[in-house]
Amino acid sequence: MNRAVTVYPAISDDILSNPGIGFTAAPGLMGEPDRIYDNRGEEHSQYKFTENGRTFNHPDSKVYFCSARWRDLEISKGVFHWEVLEEKLDYAKSMGCTAVVRCSPYALSDEDDIPAWFREEYPEEPEFPFWRVDPQTTPYIAYWSDFIKAFAARFDGHPVISSVDMTIVGAWGEGGGTEFLKPEAISSITDAYLDGFKITPLQALLHDPLSIRIIKERKAKVGFRVDCLGDMGGFHGDQWSHMTDFYPQNIQNFQMADAWEKAPILFEACWHMNDWYLQGWDIDYIIQETLKWHISSFNNKGTVVPEPWKENIKAWLNKMGYRFELRKFTYDSEVSAGAELGIAALWANVGVAPIYNHYSLVVRLTGNSQTYTLRSREDIRNWLPDVDIAWEESFTLPEDMPEGEYSLEVGIETGVAEIGNIQLAIEGNQDGYYPMGKLFVERGKEAKC
Numbered sequence: 001m002n003r004a005v006t007v008y009p010a011i012s013d014d015i016l017s018n019p020g021i022g023f024t025a026a027p028g029l030m031g032e033p034d035r036i037y038d039n040r041g042e043e044h045s046q047y048k049f050t051e052n053g054r055t056f057n058h059p060d061s062k063v064y065f066c067s068a069r070w071r072d073l074e075i076s077k078g079v080f081h082w083e084v085l086e087e088k089l090d091y092a093k094s095m096g097c098t099a100v101v102r103c104s105p106y107a108l109s110d111e112d113d114i115p116a117w118f119r120e121e122y123p124e125e126p127e128f129p130f131w132r133v134d135p136q137t138t139p140y141i142a143y144w145s146d147f148i149k150a151f152a153a154r155f156d157g158h159p160v161i162s163s164v165d166m167t168i169v170g171a172w173g174e175g176g177g178t179e180f181l182k183p184e185a186i187s188s189i190t191d192a193y194l195d196g197f198k199i200t201p202l203q204a205l206l207h208d209p210l211s212i213r214i215i216k217e218r219k220a221k222v223g224f225r226v227d228c229l230g231d232m233g234g235f236h237g238d239q240w241s242h243m244t245d246f247y248p249q250n251i252q253n254f255q256m257a258d259a260w261e262k263a264p265i266l267f268e269a270c271w272h273m274n275d276w277y278l279q280g281w282d283i284d285y286i287i288q289e290t291l292k293w294h295i296s297s298f299n300n301k302g303t304v305v306p307e308p309w310k311e312n313i314k315a316w317l318n319k320m321g322y323r324f325e326l327r328k329f330t331y332d333s334e335v336s337a338g339a340e341l342g343i344a345a346l347w348a349n350v351g352v353a354p355i356y357n358h359y360s361l362v363v364r365l366t367g368n369s370q371t372y373t374l375r376s377r378e379d380i381r382n383w384l385p386d387v388d389i390a391w392e393e394s395f396t397l398p399e400d401m402p403e404g405e406y407s408l409e410v411g412i413e414t415g416v417a418e419i420g421n422i423q424l425a426i427e428g429n430q431d432g433y434y435p436m437g438k439l440f441v442e443r444g445k446e447a448k449c
Contacts, residue, residue, distance in 0.1 A: 004342075005333040007436050009326050009426040015050055015314055016423040017060045019098040019414055020162035020264065020357060021321025025061040026302040027095065030054055039272040039303045047307055049314065057304040059317055062419065063162060063297050064097035067172075070105050071115040074147055082154055089160045093418045098162035098357075100266065100297065103151055104173040105144055106132040112171075118143060130176030135169055141185045144169075145192040152196020159416050162357060163201040163264050165225060166193045168211060174227060175207035186211050194220045201263045201356040206247070212254040223263030223356075224256050228270035229290065229298065232281040242270060243289060251293060260294030261384065264356050268299040277306040287316045294353045294385075296321040323351035324383070324412070325425045329436050331408060337443045338399035341374070345410075347389035350425065354384050359422060360413045363395060364433055365406040367441075372398065372406075380412065403443040409433040 029036065036044045036057050049059045066088045075081045085101070092099040106114045113119055114133050118140075126134040133140050155161060167173025168189050169181065178186065190211065193202055203223040204215055215222050231242040240246075251257050259265065267290060269276075276283065290298070298320070305313055328346040335341045343363060361376040374395040383389050411433040412422035421432025428434050 003333050004330050005437050006328065006330040008328055009428065009434065011325050012425050012427050013318065015059065015317050016323065016425060017062045018321070018423055019062045019419055020355070021296050022063060022298070022317055023059045023061050024100070024297060024299045025064045025095055025097050026055055026058040026300065028302050029056045029058045029304070036304060038274045040274065044304055044307070047310070049310065057307070058300065059305070059313065062097050064092040064095060064099045065299050066092055066099040067102045067104060069112060070103060070147060071113060073103065074115050076117050080150055085155070089158065093160050093416065096418050096420065098419060099160055100163050100165070101161050102165035102167060102173060104167055105169065107171045128177055130171040131169070135181060135185060141188050145188045148189060148192035149196055152193065155200070156197045157199035159414070161200050163203055164197060166190065166202055166204040166222065175205040178211050179208040183210065183214060186214050190215050190218070194218050203264055203266055206250055206254065206256065209254055212256065216255060221262035223259050223265050225266040225268070227268040229267035230273065230276045230281065230286050231270040232279070232286070234270060234279065243286060247293070248289070260353050264296040265294050265353065266297050266299070267295055269301055272303045273300055273305055274303060277309065283309050283312050287312065291319050291352050296353045319352055321351050321353050322349055322355045322383070323425050324422070325350055326410065326434070329410065331436065331439070333438065334440045334442065335397055337397055337401040337403070337441055339397060340394040341397055341439070342394050343392065345391045347383065347391060349383045349385045349387070349389065352385055354382070355380055360415070362411050362413055364409040364411060365439060366409065367402065367404050367406045369402065372401065397441065401441055403441055406439045406441060408436050408439045410436055
């Protein structure tokens with residue numbers, strides 16, 4: 001038996017920026033802005049969440065909200081200009097971000113209309129609020145379903161996309177009027193998503209019971225998104241709010257309480273967080289509800305976080321999504337080339353959600369002249385919160401591996417250099433890898449006992 005070494009890494013409580021989780025990026029607050037303004041045009045003094053942060057008055061981020069219009073992507077029937085979306089994904093990558101992608105069928109203004117070729121076929125617009133085209137009297141269902149199929153065929157598994165919104169109908173694809181569609185119409189669109197996206201995670205709008213029931217009947221791995229987080233009475237005062245009268249009830253009534261186990265839960269601010277502060281709403285209550293619902297990311301619409309709430313938000317970030325602690329790491333410190341390197345480790349996910357993208361857990365061995373990356377068979381998407389994660393695995397070292405001393409490191413690779421590795425909640429980060437100790441490789445001998 002090879003000599004085993006056990007390491008107990010030091011746990012870190014630092015804020016971590018990781019793909020697919022946390023606040024969405026705020027490009028307007030990055031760089032070196034001369035002045036900082038809130039959504040109402042009031043100037044704020046500048047501050048950062050971390051000493052080396054690159055964003056003012058807002059947390060750093062590795063997730064970007066990326067929206068693209070149907071009219072820009074399908075320039076004529078069946079002819080696609082995917083470069084529009086690729087450019088947006090390249091921009092996200094340039095900031096070190098993955099992207100939550102939404103392709104919207106239309107919005108409310110004329111410049112956000114359905115594709116021009118579709119409008120030429122059907123110039124009349126319905127009077128129904130939030131519809132630019134009637135899905136019941138035009139080929140909208142067939143056309144939009146065909147678009148989704150083509151979208152999935154091109155982008156499923158894209159390394160920069162962390163998840164995709166399932167848009168069915170309504171302005172910005174936010175679901176207005178979904179409840180008035182026939183079930184077979186909804187199924188046509190949802191099937192296009194579910195059949196097309198086999199790798200990239202999906203989330204549906206928590207809007208109406210019919211579309212959610214149709215999705216759930218497919219037993220699909222679909223999370224949900226909502227777009228009015230924080231509302232504690234902004235529409236109807238004490239009589240009704242999203243936080244107390246819509247989200248808690250519908251998460252249960254739509255049977256989506258366990259959706260987080262397989263797909264992400266995303267929230268967008270109602271108005272802006274600054275409005276919550278000015279209204280005097282309870283930020284701790286809002287945060288605790290989202291953690292109960294297993295939030296992965298929050299779209300703050302790129303605006304400021306009120307500085308008096310800075311510590312509240314830091315605590316929120318340290319629970320939002322996944323957060324991996326490596327508690328104990330044991331490995332064989334002397335191994336022969338071509339033999340087995342044994343690893344045993346204890347991990348903990350101290351966030352409130354798993355990771356949903358299939359990133360590689362690796363052991364990296366770095367010697368004087370060469371580095372070897374050993375990829376684990378472990379599927380870290382199964383690392384749920386509040387469960388002890390015991391990882392045991394053996395890796396076969398290359399037979400031609402030179403003899404000598406190697407630094408043994410552990411890491412989780414995204415495969416995208418601009419995004420980098422997953423940051424772990426332990427000390428010792430060295431460009432996304434965490435040193436565990438030294439390994440001596442022998443040649444031409446049996447491993448020492």
